[in-house]
Amino acid sequence: MRKIIVQKFGGTSVADTEKIKNVAKTVIKEKQNGNDVVVVVSAMGHTTDYLVKMAKDLSPNPSGREMDMLLSTGEGVSIALLAMAIQAEGYEAISFNAMQIGIMTENVHSKARIVDIKTDKLRKNLNDGKIIVVAGFQGVTEDGEITTLGRGGSDTSAVALAAALNAERCDIYTDVEGVYTTDPRVVPNASRLNEISYEEMLELAHAGANVLHPRSVETAKQFNVPMRVRSSFKLDNMGTLILGVEKMEIYKPVAGVAADLSQARIVVCDVPDKPGVAAKLFTTLAKDNISVDMIIQSYARKISNTNDIAFTVDTADLSKTVAALENLKSDLGTEGDIQVDENIAKVSIVGAGMIDRPGVASTMFETLAQQGINIRMISTSEIKISCLVDKEDAKRAVQALHKVFELESDILAEVKGDLPNV
Ligand code: ADP
Ligand code: ASP
Ligand code: MG
Numbered sequence: 001m002r003k004i005i006v007q008k009f010g011g012t013s014v015a016d017t018e019k020i021k022n023v024a025k026t027v028i029k030e031k032q033n034g035n036d037v038v039v040v041v042s043a044m045g046h047t048t049d050y051l052v053k054m055a056k057d058l059s060p061n062p063s064g065r066e067m068d069m070l071l072s073t074g075e076g077v078s079i080a081l082l083a084m085a086i087q088a089e090g091y092e093a094i095s096f097n098a099m100q101i102g103i104m105t106e107n108v109h110s111k112a113r114i115v116d117i118k119t120d121k122l123r124k125n126l127n128d129g130k131i132i133v134v135a136g137f138q139g140v141t142e143d144g145e146i147t148t149l150g151r152g153g154s155d156t157s158a159v160a161l162a163a164a165l166n167a168e169r170c171d172i173y174t175d176v177e178g179v180y181t182t183d184p185r186v187v188p189n190a191s192r193l194n195e196i197s198y199e200e201m202l203e204l205a206h207a208g209a210n211v212l213h214p215r216s217v218e219t220a221k222q223f224n225v226p227m228r229v230r231s232s233f234k235l236d237n238m239g240t241l242i243l244g245v246e247k248m249e250i251y252k253p254v255a256g257v258a259a260d261l262s263q264a265r266i267v268v269c270d271v272p273d274k275p276g277v278a279a280k281l282f283t284t285l286a287k288d289n290i291s292v293d294m295i296i297q298s299y300a301r302k303i304s305n306t307n308d309i310a311f312t313v314d315t316a317d318l319s320k321t322v323a324a325l326e327n328l329k330s331d332l333g334t335e336g337d338i339q340v341d342e343n344i345a346k347v348s349i350v351g352a353g354m355i356d357r358p359g360v361a362s363t364m365f366e367t368l369a370q371q372g373i374n375i376r377m378i379s380t381s382e383i384k385i386s387c388l389v390d391k392e393d394a395k396r397a398v399q400a401l402h403k404v405f406e407l408e409s410d411i412l413a414e415v416k417g418d419l420p421n422v
Contacts, residue, residue: 005030005169007039007170008039011042011045013233014044014045016044028086028089037132039132042137042154079134082095083133086131086133098135100121106147155212156216158216163223178237179211179229179256183258187398187399190402190413196256198217204256208259254351259345259346261394264313266311267337268334273305274305290317292311343390343391344389345394347388350384371396373396374393
């Protein structure tokens with residue numbers, strides 16, 4: 001049986017018609033290798049950002065349904081253009097949007113999860129010898145409503161397709177040459193990793209390394225899909241392989257450093273110190289589909305018998321969160337303030353090598369202290385330590401941590417395109 005390869009090209013890789021021609025050539029090369037090819041593409045360049053901006057110009061709080069109607073149009077343009085470019089090279093190609101294929105998602109707008117992908121149409125067209133071009137980032141509900149998977153979600157479309165089709169591999173082509181020890185735009189001498197485990201990549205992606213959408217790594221791990229991140233501009237480099245194999249010996253405690261600049265901190269002040277308050281608060285947010293990241297509850301104040309609950313959410317969910325909390329205040333039994341701070345960033349170090357190795361956290365805190373950087377919140381997992389700092393300190397924090405954990409390379413990374421679109 002012929003092998004199926006899923007390829008995904010991000011916004012920078014399809015930013016103009018010249019780049020789309022290049023992508024067509026890369027796709028055809030994989031077909032010439034004797035493989036069946038399914039290609040997933042994002043919207044051209046910064047299209048999605050422009051669409052978001054137009055929506056915000058018209059409404060401070062556009063409805064989720066209409067946002068998804070709007071944002072899903074970007075990918076519709078690039079699939080048709082890429083299919084044309086492939087056809088112009090003499091190969092058969094056909095483009096499909098998520099509705100046409102049946103990329104089924106939950107009934108949630110702006111960050112829907114894929115629940116099923118119908119493969120009949122895909123298999124039939126592959127058997128007919130066609131290269132299939134699929135719109136990333138979008139899905140459809142059982143009721144025929146259009147959804148999107150969240151910013152950067154085309155990576156997840158690609159991996160989910162690879163899982164559904166039992167593909168040999170999912171190649172994510174982007175504007176850097178693989179996964180680096182940190183964003184090479186922040187540290188130009190970051191090191192490219194030849195391989196990284198699903199677990200470490202998942203933590204890095206959640207920590208803000210937007211080279212991969214976190215849910216793409218989650219899906220790859222769940223269905224054991226080998227993933228490769230590589231440059232769409234420099235094809236001689238094999239990039240980074242992401243897979244389940246753990247290294248026998250891990251020499252460095254930290255594999256990578258990341259910063260997430262898209263979080264906001266909320267403090268709900270003076271909530272009663274009694275059972276059920278945190279449950280009520282976070283259940284309400286969960287019902288509104290708001291994901292909470294770091295959480296800290298202060299010690300109870302003896303006299304008032306109250307405490308403060310601080311947590312972080314994605315800035316995209318901020319207004320929704322504040323509205324939900326204002327409604328909940330009387331139910332929680334508090335008249336305290338709801339404080340919001342958007343001037344924050346989460347800086348994280350990630351590495352399987354930190355398990356059972358003392359001193360990693362203290363080195364992180366010491367390094368930030370030497371830089372005069374104040375830590376506002378801390379959270380940890382087995383293989384990650386995150387600190388919340390002021391936004392203006394984030395870059396300096398990443399650079400200092402990258403250095404202290406000896407992650408630098410002698411070679412400068414090549415970065416194509418302008419700023420990343422996520
Ligand atoms: P695409 O449009 O191809 O999906 P993205 O902009 O979403 O591309 O992701 C690629 C960008 O991710 C890079 O240009 C880089 O600035 C950024 N990035 C952040 N962290 C990392 C990392 N650890 N390794 C590589 N790139 C990273
Ligand atoms: N076009 C979408 C975005 O910019 C999805 C993606 O690029 O993965 O977020
Ligand atoms: Mg991306």
